[in-house]
Amino acid sequence: MTQIVAEHAQQFAAPAEHSAPTSPSPEIAVKADHLYKVFGRRPHDIVKKLEGGASREDLAHLGTAAVIDASFEVQRGEIFVVMGLSGSGKSTLIRMLNGLLEATSGTVTVGDTRITGLPAAKLRDVRRRSVSMVFQHFALLPHRSVIDNVAYGLEIQGMPRVERLAKARTIIRLVGLDGWADSMPSELSGGMQQRVGLGRALAADTDVLLMDEAFSALDPLIRREMQEQLIELQAELGKTIIFITHDLNEAMFLGDRIAVMRDGRIVQIGTPEDILTDPANDYVAQFVQDVDRARVLTAGSVMEPVRSMVTVNSGPRAALRTMRDLQTSATFVVGRDLGFVGVVRDRDVLKQVKANHPDLRPIIKEATAVSTDTALVDLVEPAVESDLPIAVVDARNRLLGVIPRVTLLAALGNVTTTTGELPITEPPSTISLSVITETLRETASEGAQL
Amino acid sequence: MNDFRIPLGSWADDFIAFITDNFSFLFDFVRTIFNGAYEFVDLVLASPPFWVIVLVAGALGLMVRGWKFAVGAVVGLIVIVGVDQWQNAMDSLALVLVASVLAILVSIPLGILAAKSDLASKIIRPILDFMQTMPAFVYLIPALILFRVGVVPGIEATIIFAMAPGVRLTELGIRSVDREVVEAGEAFGASPARILRQIQLPLAMPTVMAGINQVIMLSLSMVVIAGMVGAGGLGQQVVASLSRIDVSLGFEAGLAVVILAIFLDRMTASLGTGSTPIGRLLAARKHRRQSAAAAAESAISAPVADLKTPQPA
Numbered sequence: 152m153t154q155i156v157a158e159h160a161q162q163f164a165a166p167a168e169h170s171a172p173t174s175p176s177p178e179i180a181v182k183a184d185h186l187y188k189v190f191g192r193r194p195h196d197i198v199k200k201l202e203g204g205a206s207r208e209d210l211a212h213l214g215t216a217a218v219i220d221a222s223f224e225v226q227r228g229e230i231f232v233v234m235g236l237s238g239s240g241k242s243t244l245i246r247m248l249n250g251l252l253e254a255t256s257g258t259v260t261v262g263d264t265r266i267t268g269l270p271a272a273k274l275r276d277v278r279r280r281s282v283s284m285v286f287q288h289f290a291l292l293p294h295r296s297v298i299d300n301v302a303y304g305l306e307i308q309g310m311p312r313v314e315r316l317a318k319a320r321t322i323i324r325l326v327g328l329d330g331w332a333d334s335m336p337s338e339l340s341g342g343m344q345q346r347v348g349l350g351r352a353l354a355a356d357t358d359v360l361l362m363d364e365a366f367s368a369l370d371p372l373i374r375r376e377m378q379e380q381l382i383e384l385q386a387e388l389g390k391t392i393i394f395i396t397h398d399l400n401e402a403m404f405l406g407d408r409i410a411v412m413r414d415g416r417i418v419q420i421g422t423p424e425d426i427l428t429d430p431a432n433d434y435v436a437q438f439v440q441d442v443d444r445a446r447v448l449t450a451g452s453v454m455e456p457v458r459s460m461v462t463v464n465s466g467p468r469a470a471l472r473t474m475r476d477l478q479t480s481a482t483f484v485v486g487r488d489l490g491f492v493g494v495v496r497d498r499d500v501l502k503q504v505k506a507n508h509p510d511l512r513p514i515i516k517e518a519t520a521v522s523t524d525t526a527l528v529d530l531v532e533p534a535v536e537s538d539l540p541i542a543v544v545d546a547r548n549r550l551l552g553v554i555p556r557v558t559l560l561a562a563l564g565n566v567t568t569t570t571g572e573l574p575i576t577e578p579p580s581t582i583s584l585s586v587i588t589e590t591l592r593e594t595a596s597e598g599a600q601l
Numbered sequence: 602m603n604d605f606r607i608p609l610g611s612w613a614d615d616f617i618a619f620i621t622d623n624f625s626f627l628f629d630f631v632r633t634i635f636n637g638a639y640e641f642v643d644l645v646l647a648s649p650p651f652w653v654i655v656l657v658a659g660a661l662g663l664m665v666r667g668w669k670f671a672v673g674a675v676v677g678l679i680v681i682v683g684v685d686q687w688q689n690a691m692d693s694l695a696l697v698l699v700a701s702v703l704a705i706l707v708s709i710p711l712g713i714l715a716a717k718s719d720l721a722s723k724i725i726r727p728i729l730d731f732m733q734t735m736p737a738f739v740y741l742i743p744a745l746i747l748f749r750v751g752v753v754p755g756i757e758a759t760i761i762f763a764m765a766p767g768v769r770l771t772e773l774g775i776r777s778v779d780r781e782v783v784e785a786g787e788a789f790g791a792s793p794a795r796i797l798r799q800i801q802l803p804l805a806m807p808t809v810m811a812g813i814n815q816v817i818m819l820s821l822s823m824v825v826i827a828g829m830v831g832a833g834g835l836g837q838q839v840v841a842s843l844s845r846i847d848v849s850l851g852f853e854a855g856l857a858v859v860i861l862a863i864f865l866d867r868m869t870a871s872l873g874t875g876s877t878p879i880g881r882l883l884a885a886r887k888h889r890r891q892s893a894a895a896a897a898e899s900a901i902s903a904p905v906a907d908l909k910t911p912q913p914a
């Protein structure tokens with residue numbers, strides 16, 4: 152019987168071996184291809200049943216399918232977050248990536264080394280050179296000082312003592328533990344201990360960093376600080392980071408891309424905004440319900456098309472007409488190249504038209520303009536200070552869209568703004584229609600046609 | 602009905618006879634070694650004047666636990682001299698030391714094996730149960746056949762009887778090392794042997810030392826029994842007092858056993874916690890040495906470091 156199982160396993164492995172490229176593109180740091188991990192007496196049988204469409208629950212009496220058919224590619228220099236509730240298989244998945252757990256089926260490739268089926272000694276070599284790890288409960292060596300902990304990976308790599316301690320010292324500075332080198336881990340607070348854990352992984356100087364709930368044991372303030380520091384370090388050192396968390400806010404904050412896991416399966420992979428604005432199914436939608444949207448959503452993802460806009464050269468009359476047609480009391484002004492200039496108010500424009508002044512420029516007021524990647528949390532203050540919509544501009548200062556207050560509130564509250572009624576105009580006009588029309592008619596003879 | 606009889610006993614007998622016939626050279630060899638070891642240790646302990654040993658014991662006590670314990674140890678040993686059991690006590694101590702060292706040498710590797718392999722653990726565990734609960738006298742019988750009368754059967758029986766806690770606590774100590782810390786070793790590419798040496802054994806050390814303490818205490822309790830097979834020492838005195846119903850001799854020999862027991866127990870117990878005066882002294886020295894080395898190192902290697910790692914802005 153065992154023999155048959157083994158043969159089946161080979162049959163499964165065979166086609167995968169031919170179809171999967173032996174070395175992925177150099178841009179891909181880690182690749183998982185149809186990974187399965189089953190704990191149980193006959194794991195390969197269970198994988199076969201899963202591939203045949205059986206559900207995890209149906210097979211629960213035979214064993215635990217901890218990871219089911221996981222495939223993804225992690226780009227070099229990316230922070231790839233794996234998120235899911237406790238027990239969804241995240242730890243099992245990440246432990247297959249450095250071979251701490253052997254995949255029941257499927258392959259893992261790190262850099263250009265396929266680690267699935269690698270002999271133990273070779274596998275250790277991959278761990279020394281290419282993948283290091285940060286643990287949830289720090290997993291420091293309690294009988295060694297901070298510096299010896301940080302130097303541990305280098306020691307295993309075989310670096311001479313003086314050299315590795317020197318390198319560890321620079322890393323200790325890098326993670327902000329200056330002056331603690333000779334302390335024992337037990338003398339440090341949780342946050343500091345995890346800095347040692349992070350330092351140990353960074354010192355090993357591997358391309359890939361695996362972090363299994365690395366910040367979950369820290370209290371919220373320290374946690375935030377560590378998250379911010381991790382992003383800084385990543386920007387500085389360009390590591391590929393695979394970060395596991397059960398906390399959606401953490402995932403959204405850190406992740407370039409997020410894989411959402413549920414009951415062993417990856418149910419969606421996408422950018423934080425993809426996942427928030429376009430959840431693949433109800434599970435993800437429910438999961439993202441209570442995320443701190445203000446920190447995740449960006450101006451670019453919620454902005455609306457600019458409706459009320461005039462060019463600088465079009466003059467006060469055109470501006471007034473636009474405002475009348477849209478029944479708003481202000482309009483954005485852009486230059487020839489669509490570069491954002493500012494905003495004009497209907498009262499000022501009306502005066503200008505009455506005075507028969509052909510130029511808009513003197514009455515243009517400053518308005519808040521933000522870039523597309525500004526988090527909504529940073530839009531709240533300008534939205535409070537002014538009733539004007541916030542302008543969203545691109546890197547070349549071109550006006551891309553606007554965020555009226557209503558839109559901002561709707562995005563924060565996760566309600567849809569398109570109710571099917573009249574579009575929201577903000578701010579509403581303050582001068583009656585007839586006054587504007589009258590003024591335009593009175594001044595029509597002196598120039599432009601109505 | 603009464604004919605039903607499982608001849609387990611005669612099988613055991615046949616087994617021992619088989620071993621005696623075929624492996625006697627092996628037992629002769631073992632006997633020579635054990636005997637030599639015992640003779641040597643006994644020579645060291647019993648030939649100098651008693652006050653030399655008393656002073657050495659006092660000094661050890663001072664290093665390991667402090668002056669109160671040292672004074673207690675000196676007084677206790679002088680009491681042994683006072684009841685005229687010094688020579689016997691040193692004979693017994695030699696027996697205990699030899700048997701304990703051998704038991705530890707066997708039990709720690711077995712404990713490591715049991716910790717690393719579930720299969721080995723499943724096999725070893727019932728054997729240990731058997732060894733520990735079988736009345737200790739029973740070991741003396743084959744031991745007598747294999748090694749003849751003298752200290753060697755005593756040592757052999759003591760090793761078998763005293764080994765179990767050494768194995769058990771070594772296994773327990775290694776198995777209860779934080780799984781994540783061991784995983785950290787694996788994740789950074791350390792080999793299993795290196796993880797054992799640098800992570801598991803150091804962290805299991807308090808538990809392993811508790812096992813060693815147990816081994817020594819069990820050895821001492823076995824000494825009295827070993828007296829029955831001519832191992833001499835305090836055990837022989839106790840056996841003699843039993844056969845003569847000699848209360849005073851029994852009390853004096855028994856008291857000497859108790860004093861030795863307390864001395865050995867306190868000594869080994871405090872080694873396990875690592876908080877001994879000598880331990881603190883060593884730690885302080887190590888720390889000084891390390892800081893000095895670190896200072897020297899950062900002075901010479903700063904340029905190297907700058908080349909190696911991009912510095913934060």
Ligand SMILES: Nc1ncnc2c1ncn2[C@@H]1O[C@H](COP(=O)(O)OP(=O)(O)O)[C@@H](O)[C@H]1O
Binds near residue numbers: 215216238242244
């Ligand atoms: N060594 C193991 N043996 C049996 N089942 C396991 C083992 N490790 C994990 N599991 C099971 O696999 C599932 C996924 O566990 P895990 O990967 O730790 O989830 P997570 O990290 O997302 O909380 C759980 O149901 C867990 O009980």
Ligand SMILES: [Mg+2]
Binds near residue numbers: 241242243364
């Ligand atoms: Mg986990």
